[in-house]
Amino acid sequence: MTQTILYARVSTADQNLDHQLSQATAAGFIIDDVVSDHGVSGISVPLAERPNGRRLFDKLRQGDTLVVRWVDRLGRNYQDVTDTIRHFMRQGVVIKTVINNLTFDGATRDPMQEAVRDALIAFMAATAQAQAEAIKEAQKAGIEAAKGDRERYRGKKPTYDRGGLDKVRDMLATGSGTSEIAKAVGVSRQTVLRIKSDPAAAETALARWGL
Template sequence: MTQTILYARVSTTDQNIEHQRTQAEAAGFVIDEVVADHGVSGVSTKLAERAEGKRLFDKLRAGDVLVVRWVDRLGRDYADVTDTIRLLMRRGVVIKTVINAMIFDGSTTDPMQEAVRDALIAFMAATAQAQAEATKEAQRAGIAANKGDVKKYRGRKPSYDHETLDTVMKMLSLGKGTSEIARANKLTRQAVLRVKADPAAAKKVLERWA
């Protein structure tokens, strides 16, 4: 009997597993089970090395569907993400994303479909790694700017958290419109435009309020 499993990974205090499940169900997925790793970095820890990641590999069988909010839940390292997706596809597992409803299915034999699928995998994995590196750079900059000044003015509290900002940046990278992104994330158009104009600054604001 095939099953649909949601894999969730939360690495910061403002990320929430229930939020990821709610998003998946709102997108039409019927989830049979949730497998989740808490407080685990997708940059330094490969999926197969995480406690629940190992269990996920053991559970998935041919015909099963693996649902993730976005490929960055699998990891933030380009090689790890691409290797993981291709390994699961070889097993006959179908991977689906909540954001933008991407589907990675290894059963296709059409050369053109394979080329498009592999290009998407590479693009999404590269995006996940780039965003991780941008986050680390923003953290370093925030620490340097605030060193020795605990009373530094932080400015207005942002209307988004880390998960929302990640979603906005992914939608922007896929060419989605400002109004569409604002509606999907319950933000103002102005907030989306500020993120679009300077993603690094948007991350720095979150770091100041962390």
């Protein structure tokens, strides 16, 4: 009997995993089981070395479906993400994303379809790593700016925390409206628009305040 498993991951202790399941359910996925890792980096810890991520390699069988919010939940390292997706496809597992509703299936034998699929996997994995590096640089810049006259450089404290910023990004990526996001996260519409227009500045603001 085939199963659909959601893999969810957050990298810090103050983030919440619940919205990843809520998003998957809202997108129409019927989830049989959830495997999750809490407070685990997607950059430095490969999926196979995470406390629960490694369980996927034992649980998933041919015909099963692995659902993730986006490929960055599998990891933010290009090589690890591409190796992981290709491993599961070789096992006959279908990988689906909630955001963008993408499907990666190893069943196709058409060379053109394979080429398009592999190029998309590579692009998304590279994007996940690039985003991680951009976040790291923004945080570094925020920390540097906060040195010295701390109150002068920190500016106004953000009305959102790490979990709130991630939720705004998730909802923006799935096409949610500004008012809907503001209500769900508990911030103003202006805050949502600022995050949308300059996500790096939002990261910097969190770093300046140590959030």
